[in-house]
Amino acid sequence: MNTSNPFSPDLQPAKSLVQHHYAAMAAATPETIADVLAQTLHPKCHWYGMHPFYEQVGPNAIAETFWAPFLRAFSNVQRREDVFFAGLNEIDGFEGRWTCSMGHLMGLFDAPFLNIPATRKMAFLRYAEFNKVEKGQITQSALFVDLMHLMIQAGVNPLRAPQTGQHLVQPGPMTHDGLLHAPQDARESVKTLNLINTMIGSIDHANAASKPPTPQDELAENWHNDMIWWGPAGIGATYTIDRYIEQHQQPFRTGLSGRAFNGHLCRMAEGSYGAFFGWPNLTLTNDNGFIGVPANTNRADMRVVDVYRRSEDKLAENWIFIDMLHFLKMQGVDVLEELAS
Incomplete structure (x- = not known):
């Protein structure tokens, strides 16, 4: 399989929109998160979430399913982003513009989340998120979070065998150059x-x-x-x-x-x-x-x-x-x- 799209797309509007979206989310509360999402997400935005969240449609459903419960459990949340970039989606013939954000959502784990007991200490929810931007709105979004890692931080070990590798708080790139806010070659x-x-x-x-x-x-x-x-x-x-x-x-x-x-x-x-x-x-x-x-x-x-x-x-x-x-x-x-x- 070989890819050769020689043109240089303008990805900056998509990046700016998503970064503005993240900035607005940083000030959101469980009560306001649905309205904050509605500022940027299309009314029929299709959201892909992991178990037990699954697929949702629209800002209200997305907020009710994941973000409001998360913000009720975690206070003073920071998005500690290690990687951010955008690109044209090869799967649809390089038509769709998507962004990718990866890092940790860090906060004080003050109330239970999905029956995971609160610690009242710092906790890191490792995440990767993809957003498709069309005509100034996010029309598709996928959020992957490492819930098993959160359980381990809370002293709950769901594993039935030792890990074959070693899971820590996963750092960003060794080169510290993963935030691609500027245009790239x-x-x-x-x-x-x-x-x-x-x-x-x-x-x-x-x-x-x-x-x-x-x-x-x-x-x-x-x-x-x-x-x-x-x-x-x-x-x-x-x-x-x-x-x-x-x-x-x-x-x-x-x-x-x-x-x-x-x-x-x-x-x-x-x-x-x-x-x-x-x-x-x-x-x-x-x-x-x-x-x-x-x-x-x-x-x-x-x-x-x-x-x-x-x-x-x-x-x-x-x-x-x-x-x-x-x-x-x-x-x-x-x-x-x-x-x-």
Whole structure:
């Protein structure tokens, strides 16, 4: 798969609109958040949220489902943004303009949230958000949050096995250059998107090959040796190609089978950064046990976000968000229900 959009789109209006939207949200309360959202979101904005929020339509439903409960639980919230960029969506033929924001929503965890007990201490809700901008409004939005990481901060461990990696408060890019408020060189954006697509293709080629390359050889084609894979709670982060293979790729490929790729809703890049998300990206079967859940025959979906940083001609960092609670629930494990009991 090769991408070559040589033109330079004007992404600045979309960026400005979303940053203005975030600034307005910073002053919102549980009582005013619906009105704040209505200033920027289209009345029929389609919102994709993780379990238990799911898909919602319109500012009122989005506010009632996620933002008002979140703001009742967290006070003095700060959006601590590490990555922000915009791009044209490859999936719709480079027609749609989207932004990607990633970081943490930090606040004082003062009241229970989804049966997760309050701590009255600082807490970090790791997030990635995509917004599609059309004619001065946000018409589609997707918000991924790492709820399992929030549980761990609150002293509730929903995991049924030790993480194969290490989950901490995931930092932003090592280069500290992830906030792309200014226009970027379109040629660099094309390089990043081409590399992401090549990497996706290499996975499919390795899976289909009669004599597959070694995992090290497969990864070395597109990744720096000192790559960092910032995985979600339940799996954790891992550093260098060899440790990534040991601590994530091998457990993932050993535990799960029947991988079906369902595609993406958005895939884009700007400058040295790129990202995609799907709904769902993958459908798999846990036939050998994975993250402590026993083997079963259920087909389960993974809704996934990948955010990438390219360094020269290879990928250097990759932040991952997975709707783990939905993936587990499809296998009969309802983590939020267990917290309520």
